[in-house]
Amino acid sequence: MKATIVTIGDEILIGQIVDTNSAFISKSLDKIGVETHEMLSISDDKQHILDTFKKLQNKVDLVIITGGLGPTKDDVTKKTFCDYFDDELVVNPQVLAHVTELIEGFYKRPITQMNKDQALVPSRCTVLHNQVGTAPGMWIKKENTVFISLPGVPYEMKYLVEHEIIPKVVKEYKRPYILHKTILTYGQGESMVAERIEHWEDALPEFVKLAYLPSPGRVRLRLTARGLNKELLEQEIDKQVILLDAIINDIIVGYEEDQTIEVVIGSMLKKQKLSIATAESCTGGSIASLLASVPGASGYFKGSVVSYATQTKIDVLSIPSALIEEFSVVSAQVAEAMALSVKNLMKTDYAIATTGNAGPSKGDGDAEIGAVFIALATPTGVLVEEFNFGQPREKVIDRAVYKSLEMLQKEIIKFV
Template sequence: MKKITATIITIGDELLIGQVIDTNSAWMAQELNHIGVTVSKRVAVGDEWEAIWTVLDSEMPKADIVLLTGGLGPTADDITKPLLCDYFGGKMVVNEAVLQHLHYLFEKVFSRPMIQRNARQAEVPDVCTVLHNANGTAPGMWFEKNGVILVSLPGVPFEMKGLMTNEVIPALQKRFELPVIHHRTLLTAGIGESYLAERIKEFESSLPPAIKLAYLPHYGMVRLRLSATGFDKDQITHEIDGEFNKLQAQLADVLVTNKDEPLEKVVADLLLAQQKTIGTAESCTGGHIAQLITAMPGASQYYKGSVVSYANEIKTNILHVAVSTLQNAGAVSEEIVIEMVKGALDVLKTDFVVATSGIMGPDGGTPEKPVGTVWVAVGNQKEIITQRFKFRFDRLRNIDLTAINALNLCRKFILDQSL
């Protein structure tokens, strides 16, 4: 069977200068992978007619599917639609279904008059199939040329995702006979990528040729992904699962989860299973741990709240950290995070609390406590454990690393308490 390949092209000057981070192509690539389409290239291009035309000429002969996002708005720099009209040899016409949708949005949803510039969103090339954008004003457009499908989608992520999910993915699945792409992923902690590779080198060398192993390090943790592609779903699943079980057995002591899920989901599942609650007392992380936890659906069942005690007076006035401890040990110390946990347990009335205090940089470090020094404590009414970390990166990465390591310490503490 022929492998079906796709190229994703994102359009916009804002992408090239870093003003906007391209999350569209990453999400689209994941969705295409799920249905068995192989993404062979991702390209970003500015709002320039010649640049877009050139990349289309380059990519159309190479791919079965070309997906574009961006440049479909009502302003002068949105040139994708007229360019595609010329590229596919069509003329602009008013699509009545799109026009009615625009009237509905402006009159019923936005509650403001629709000006002529907005009404022009209903103009589309007569050589495309219009895809209904239920979440916005710019319709999607499906073109075909020399057996290649080109789909143009709005750059607004919410609108693009709706069109991909409801229109594009189902249409591609009907058009192509697609293979199964099967992945199994696990997450490890406490071991570096190179040491991990050395530990499982015999396992990796013995993998069947059809199964690939990928290392995905991120913030001191490493995901391992086994992947295989084929048309016999049962056979692929059986082969992958067998190898995955071997891998889990070899890494049981460093295994965090055998699912492709974030650490905060692992912590959430532990709390839900034990019917326990958690709160956070954050200094250097500024509420970032709370944000990660509450990003999970259903967090209200196990998360009560946070005290972001960034200033020392908040530590003393709300968490009842002793002034003498601050004076003798300093704000970044084991003693402080222990008292923060005790104070937060009293204030938040939770089963568990995690506390952080550190120096994120770029300033504030000393020879004794350089930038990147962090203390984390996790505890309940019976026990409190602590760990010191020494990070060496910029401020934002130090914050991220602190949050992830704090959550992992939480995971281990909750597991230990359940034994």
């Protein structure tokens, strides 16, 4: 079963916003064994939409469209739907009641004609009721292809995917299983890893695919198995992971089953009743916000001191100014002191500290652009590592964030 995801909107084509909807939809489809064949972003021009529908007709089973719906946008998309499906717009009473309730009842605003028009849908479509917004989703089948239209607002789209589309597809279609397992390695480059596991890779069965997902400093290896027998797929993946582990055990740091490192760390900390705090300079709170993005983070994440200015390090973290003068603000000694200070301040088991110069120009002190010190305070001591992440600025911040979490994960994994 194959799907194509189509995003409608000029704001995407001019790069004003990044399309995150497609990734969410494809991930949701992947979990139920529906393969995303292509993703496509097109303009909100009627002819462009019609041409796209024609091209996709009977080429895939599902076409999921986001964007192009909303009080000022309905016109083009809905009229295009009517044109393509040779249908006409009718008022859906349930949608009208819902829109009226939301606007007048919840938002306490007078309802406008544009609001009311949101209840207009093609007569032959199945309405997907949007409980978290005003624009309804639409499901309409032509020949062998189902066209599904969703609003572009991410949480409305997500609501409809989770509550309407996935259950409906699961109920109405037979699908194979698609299983993934991602092995996290670090310390060696992609080409080095590839050469070490070459024989293992060549011997993988037909129905298991390997992908290399390199980022600076680490390589993730993703195994994907596809087939009708779920148990067989699971057995094969487990077997291959054991074989792989025997070859590159020295660089494997963990496994991801569709989980990000902040989620993995969160569940490890929770399980062991351990807590964490951060003291961040060059990362500016990015480690804290990543830790806090996980539901239930309040169980183990106590907080952070973002000591961006040197004076803040002195005032809030009580770093002695003599230490800063002697070693400079970007130094192993200051990173270590920051980690110990915040660990003490917030009474945690672990603490991460970062200090560096993200660039593009030299900041406080005279540290090289790209230089970062990361300190990890543990129940038994402090580790400090020095890096140079080069440029640009966003890469330095990003790598410092993930390197910090990797250092933390490596430490706590010892107790699992």
